[in-house]
Amino acid sequence: MNSKPGSKAPARGAPKTYCGYITLLGAPNAGKSTLLNRMVGESLSIVTSRAQTTWRRITGIRTTDRHQSIFLDTPGVLEPRDLLHRSFLKSAEEAAGEADVLLLIVDPTRPLNSSQRTRLLEVAGDRIIPRVGVVNKVDRGKAETVEAERVWLEEQGAVNRGIHLVSATSGLGVDRLLEAVEAELPPGPFLYPEDEIATDSVRFFVAEIVRGVIFEQFREEIPYSSFCAVEEFREGGRRTYIHVIVYVERKSQKGILVGEGGGAIRELGTRARERIEAFLGTPVYLDLWVKILPGWRRKRQHLRALGFNLPDDDGGPAST
Ligand SMILES: Nc1nc2c(ncn2[C@@H]2O[C@H](COP(=O)(O)OP(=O)(O)OP(=O)(O)O)[C@@H](O)[C@H]2O)c(=O)[nH]1
Ligand SMILES: [Mg+2]
Incomplete structure (x- = not known):
């Protein structure tokens, strides 16, 4: 090696870090915001019992030792009926387009009809990125509807990295989901300071x-x-x-x-x-x-x- 004293060569053996965007996509009320809050550990995105609560993208950041996961919560994917709905859909589509990892979240307590399912898959798009399936609300969904949603995700080929059964409210299964997400992050430097959890004002x-x-x-x-x-x-x-x-x-x-x-x-x-x-x-x-x-x-x-x-x-x- 002929590095001069004081040169800026990266320190050898510096630990490698991983960082990327993870987009949470799903129908209104699927529990995306609840899951974002649970994964980040703070109430960043508002949660209500009613559909169409989230109106634009919300960013939540989780940094562990060598991994920075930048989660993007999105408005629920719906059939747009007015211009505001079209804005919701555009935000969801853009966030899906920017994802390094996609979380496709379904709700067994409110199964979607076939056109809603088609639209969700359309917004998820077909970029070749890691796609993780999430069946949420397993604390409340009946075993057979949970299984039906899992099978649907699998059969559609909508996911390519496994399916997690979780409860965003109780936290069940969320640690394993977080590990699975970290394992898919691309190598790269952290984009935010380690103590930052949000980007909005x-x-x-x-x-x-x-x-x-x-x-x-x-x-x-x-x-x-x-x-x-x-x-x-x-x-x-x-x-x-x-x-x-x-x-x-x-x-x-x-x-x-x-x-x-x-x-x-x-x-x-x-x-x-x-x-x-x-x-x-x-x-x-x-x-x-x-x-x-x-x-x-x-x-x-x-x-x-x-x-x-x-x-x-x-x-x-x-x-x-
Ligand atoms: N029982 C149960 N309820 C849940 C779970 N996750 C979310 N919920 C409830 O589902 C409702 C909707 O949750 P949100 O997180 O606002 O859903 P969302 O997908 O962000 O909805 P939009 O913003 O409308 O797209 C709330 O009443 C949550 O408390 C869960 O794991 N179990
Ligand atoms: Mg929401």
Whole structure:
């Protein structure tokens, strides 16, 4: 070897590291966000009992000794009915396209129909990468439906690295899944510092906390018509001042969110503030406003302004 003193040759015998993107793909409500949170060990992605909770990609990072797994949670794969749904689908497709490893997650408690299954396989695509099957909710699924989902994954050739039976809520089977994921990571340097677990901004998480409370507190279409945005975030005073706007599609929805005598929005504000304080570890003044942005779910200019990832205009459902 003729390396000069002080040259930048990599240290011989330096331990090799592995790092890659793992995309979680599945139908709405399959438990993708629950699984991401379980694998990262923090509540990063909101989870509710209702379908279509996740609206865009959420990144969660898990670093062990020599492995960095960068998990991408995605909106559930669905039949798009409006432009917002098409944005969900685009986010899922893009994350699938960026994956080094794909986790195809199915839910035995809500078997999909054949067109839903076809769409899921379409979004999973046919890139040659490691694909791991996950049958989630085995704590609740009947043995025969768990087996039926496992067989489906196997027969479709949708996975090429085995199928794991897990429960994201109890953690059953998740350690073995994590080991299987690490074994598939490509060699490479870590892309994030070892103590980093998320890439989204504090503002984003605050808006998600408010959206999560709206999912809990309101029924029917209200959670699906409410978009939360942090307009201002000012630290330094006795309390952190946070101004959040909840955009709704119609006047009637604003009435429901505000409630009689402002009761509903007060309750929402109190619950959201308590959670934001716990998240930030500081006292917060939460200034919460509801605004009408007519038909925002269907309007390209509104969705763009709200930061959604939009497909090119190909005349799909309800694109205006
Ligand atoms: N019994 C049981 N319930 C689970 C499990 N994993 C997730 N759930 C529940 O399933 C529901 C949906 O979970 P999410 O993690 O929000 O599902 P998701 O796939 O992210 O849903 P979208 O964001 O709508 O695509 C929640 O009520 C979870 O508590 C599990 O292993 N067992
Ligand atoms: Mg989700």
